[in-house]
Structure formats: structure tokens, C-alpha cells
Amino acid sequence: MDVLARNNVHVRGRGDRAMVFAHGFGCDQNMWRFVAPEFESEFKVVLFDHVGAGGSDLSAYDKAKYSTLLGYADDLVEIGAALGLKNAVFVGHSVSAMIGVLASIKAPDLFGRLVLIGPSAKYIDDGDYKGGFSEKQIAELLEFLEDNHMGWSAAMAPSIMGNPDRPELGEELTNSFCRTDPEIAKAFARVTFTSDNRSDLSKVTVPTLILQCSEDIIASEEVGKFVRSRIPGSEIVFLKATGHCPNLSAPAEVVSAIRAYV
Amino acid sequence: MSESGSDEYRDLFENAPCGCLTIGSDGRITKVNATLARWTGFAAEQFVGQRLHQFLNMAGRIYYETHIAPLLRMQGFFNEFALDFETAAGERLPTIANAAEHRDAEGGVRFTALVFIKATDRRLYERQLVDSRSELRISLANERETAELREQFIAVLGHDLRNPLAAISAGARILQRSGNLQNEKELRVLDMINSTVTRMSDLIDNILDFARGRLGGGITLHRAIRPLEPVLEQVVDELRTASPQRVIETRFEIADPVNCDHTRIGQLASNLIGNALTHGARDMPVRVGAKTNGNEFEFWVANAGEPIPDSAMEKLFEPFFRGDVRASRQGLGLGLHIASQIAQAHGGRIDVTSSPEETRFAFSMPLAQADERIGKP
Helix, strand or coil: CCHHHHCCCEEECCCCCEEEEECCCCCCHHHHCCCHHHHCCCCEEEEECCCCCCCCCHHHCCCCHHHCHHHHHHHHHHHHHHHCCCCEEEEEECHHHHHHHHHHHHCCCCEEEEEEECCCCECECECCECCCECHHHHHHHHHHHCCCCCCCCHHHHHHHHCCCCCCCCCHHHCCHHHCCCHHHHHHHHHHHHCCECCCCHHHCCCCEEEEEEECCCCCCHHHHHHHHHHCCCCEEEEEEEECCCHHHHCHHHHHHHHHHHC | CCHHHHHHHHHHHHHCCCEEEEEECCCCEEEECHHHHHHHCCCHHHHCCCCHHHHECHHHHHHHHHHHHHHHHHHCEEEEEEEEEECCCCCEEEEEEEEEEEECCCCCEEEEEEEEEECHHHHHHHHHHHHHHHHHHHHHHHHHHHHHHHHHHHHHHHHHHHHHHHHHHHHHHHHHHHCCCCCHHHHHHHHHHHHHHHHHHHHHHHHHHHHHHHCCCCCCCCCEEECCHHHHHHHHHHHHHHCCCCCEEEEEECCCCEEECHHHHHHHHHHHHHHHHHHCCCCCCEEEEEEEECCEEEEEEEECCCCCCHHHHCCCCCCCCCCCCCHHHCCCCCHHHHHHHHHHHCCCEEEEEECCCCEEEEEEEEHHHHHHCCCCC
16 A cells, blocks of 8 residues: 555655655645744755545545554654654654554654644543543534534545645635545544553653643643653643644744754 | 627626636736625725735635645636625625636646635535535444344354253263163154254244344355255254154155255245244144246245235244244244345245135246356355
């Protein structure tokens, strides 16, 4: 299988060192449109879509494989191997922060630095651990996702997939950055919000930076601090940016925080 | 703009039949109209300075943060999304919303405008559609599973029935060859055994074909171009042996070798003649004919006897359809169904005419088309 086609991998920029950007739950690699270009002069910038999102090969979606984050981490390791990446910088947003953590544990040489934006090791509350959500709320989310199909129809998929370069938004491309097969969206939401990677954090062996937004309801400050406390030697930077997507709402702040760390 | 004009606009904003809300560049709510305040039960002042997600239910919050907010930054607008407010009374207020960013010259956000349409009934309707679709999916999957099991059972059953039948047939042959059976009665019993084995064997073939067809395999053809007459002769001979008391008259005028699946056409012939023997008048001959006629091959079977009732005509070729016959001749009702499947696989058809004088099944298939189809299933 062609891994690079499967994950709609795009490599841009110059530089010996690679910087891999991984999008989170909800949208695709376009999430990095204001951040990734800033690094193209110094880094080999690698962008990709998780299978099931964006321009990935939907036929490669395997329910069993992607029922845990490990399936996504395996893909990330495969992309690294296909591109011959070593000692790369990993930048993962939201659930992809944990996917990067898992990939790094599996292939310790792949990444030399991890940058985790809005990470959460577990979204659902568990005893003293406050993930921010109850099981019931996550169940409601899964149901709610069906109310927002974003105009998805299976017949539309090929035209979206055939536009990797994303020209000017045509009517048919409306919402395409965040649109996918509703069944896959639901499955990805389930694996994201029911994941528990708390015990994996201590296995990380590479220097790690956590970028923590303020007023992020998906990954609260408390959750970010927990990740900081469990990953040995990790650092945390509190951004002024609010919400869950500083890569879109405050790209300059994100760029300078990453640059300062790598 | 005149004072009254400005008032009109204000009134339109405040009391529009939709909720309106603006969010400043810092992500905090700057304005809310009276309609949205009324719907949610919060005062307009309670909104200002807050974040929109604080007024949404948890699913709506997550969705807003992971989909809507990013899309607004990426494409500048987002139409027709579902969003649920949580009212002051703690109730859910489902809405459909549109949102658009107003940007400055550099592409920065000046503010974001959102409008909300109440969608309680619409969402209830959609929810019911989604629910009934998933129910259908589940019951369809169950049905499929049951059907598959049933057909697999038939296939296995057919196979298992063949073995004892082969043993009976072999036993009868040994007895026949031994020459030990001499008297008339014993020989008649032997004939009956042979005839029953043939009939049973045909029934099993039909069961297996039917099951295979239903399992998705369909009837596959192994075409060849060779004379068809010997095949038909053999079929008739077997049936004569099986029904020694009946007369089968044949008239074959097949000029050229025929391009078809010879075994399958033999099975079709056997099923049609068998049907005529079962339903036709016992004291009248069954007449069988075959000929090549230009671009067509024709095969027909005719018998005398009671005509087929109009009500039965439409269902003749449906699986498990059985006409009124005495119980001992009762088959599974698969013979005609499989004959028609074989006809279709050859690009042909079976026509039925039935009158008090004669009931006739006529199979015809194109020869030219068959030539083009060589090698294709």
C-alpha cells in the first residue's frame, strides 16, 4: 500500500530536519495553513491527513485498526519510515498529541522533539482525575454528530478526494476541510474521547513541549498540567490564545512558541 | 438614514424571527438580539462578554470548538449547522445556525455574526429519520444473516443427500448386474428404484443450484460449441427409463453445433420435460422438439391435460411454486425456476402457452449473441 497516498502526505520546504504536523479530531491538515508555511524555510514540512479525514484514502479505513489510537500511531510511524525521517520535530494538535506520544514510544528514533498543542491523556473524568467530560456527555456528542453531516454524501467523496491542492473554494468544497463520512467521524470521535493514555506518558523519552491555551474546554489547563507532570522533563507554555485551536486563532503565538523550543 | 429608519433596523435586529448574535475578535459575545434572549431565557446583558460555548450543551460545545470555529477561520463562513443551546431553565433549545466572519483588509477577524433558527420540530424529525434508518440497518443485517444461514443449510443438506443416494444407486446397479433378480415383480421394483434415484438426483441438483444462486454465485455457464442433440437424447432416455409407462415423442432438427452450456441446457430440458410428465395427462404423449432457426435455438415441450389456471401463470417461475398435483409427484417447485434462470443466463427466455388442447413451454435463445459471449460468464 502506498502510505503517502493513503494519508494524503504533502512534503514542502527546505531543511535537513523534518517537522511533522498532525491534525486533531474535527478537521484535516488545513488546520496548519497559518502555521506550517512559517517553517518551510528551515524545515522539511510534512503534512498529512489521518485515514478517514480530509484527502485520505477512505477505502483504507479499517474499523478494527482505527478503534484505538494505536492504529493511527502505526500510520504515523509508517509515514516516518516511508519518508526516512529521523530525529524529526512532531507537532500534534488535540488527539494527535497522544497519537504522536504513542508513535514516539513505538519508534523512539523517529522524533527528536514533541510539541503537543492542547493535549489530553483522557477526556472522561475518572475519580480524582478531571478530564472535563462525563461518559454521558460523550455519548451525547456521538449522537449529536449525526445532526451535523455537513452536506456529506458518499457520491461527493471522489470530487473532494481529487482536489489535494484545494483550489479556491467551490460550492462542492464547502466544509470539506472538516467533512468526512459520518460513520467515520463518529468512530473517530469515539476513539478520541474514550481514549486513556495516562499510563503511556511516562514512557516518552524525547524532549516534549506542551502548548496550553486558556479557556480551552476540550483540554483544560488542569489536563495540560497533568500531561506535563507525567512526561519526564517536559515543559509547558501557557498561551494567551483562547479556545482549542490556537493554530488557527493565534498562529503567530504558536509559531513563536514552537520556534523558541526547536 | 432617518431616525425612524434607524429604529426600524433596530427593531428588525432585536425582534427578528431568528436569534442574532455577534462575537468580537477576542471570541467574546458583543451583541445578542431580544429574540435569542427570549428563547434562551437569559437577559441580553448576561450574554455580553461571555463565550458562546457557555450557552451550549456539551455536545454543541465540543462540536463548536472542533468543527465550527476552525471552519470559520478557514473558510470564513459556515451554513446550516445544528447547535443546541441550554436555556436558563436547563432545557435544550435545538437550532440551525449560519455564521460568517467579517474580516478586515488584512484578513483578521473584526467580528463574527451568527443567526439561529429554532429547529425543535425539524431536529425531532431528523432524529426520527436517523433512528429509523439505524433500526432498518440492524434488521436488514439480521435478515441477511438469517437468509445466509438458511441457504448455507440448504447447500449442505443438498450435498449430504447426494451420498446416500449414490449408495442406493450403486446397490441397484449391483443387483441389476448380478442377474439374480429374475421375476417380473423384482425387476419392476428395480426400475422404480432407478426412477426414484433419477428424480431425487434432479431435485437435489435443483436445490443446490437454487441455493448457489441465492448465495450470490448465480448460475455460471461453461460454454462450448458442440452438438447438442446427443445431450437432449440422453436426457429423454433417462426420463423414459424413469417413467417407463409414459410416452415421450421427440423431434430434433438441430443443424449446427450449438454454443451453450450443454450440461445446463440438458438440465433445462430435463426440468421442462419432468414438469410435463408430472402435470400432463398420463394417457397422452409428451412431445419434445428442438431446432436451430436462423439466429435462434428453440426447444419446446408440449403436453395435453388440464390447462394451467390464469392465476398460476404469473407465478410459474417463482421458486417453491407448486401447482395442484398428487402428493407423490410433489416436487420442491424449483424446476421451472431454475430452468428460467438457465434461460436467462443464456440470454434467452421461456414462453408458456396453455389451452385445453395443449400446454407448451418454449425456450428460445439467440445464437448470434451467444457467439459474442464466448468466454464471458
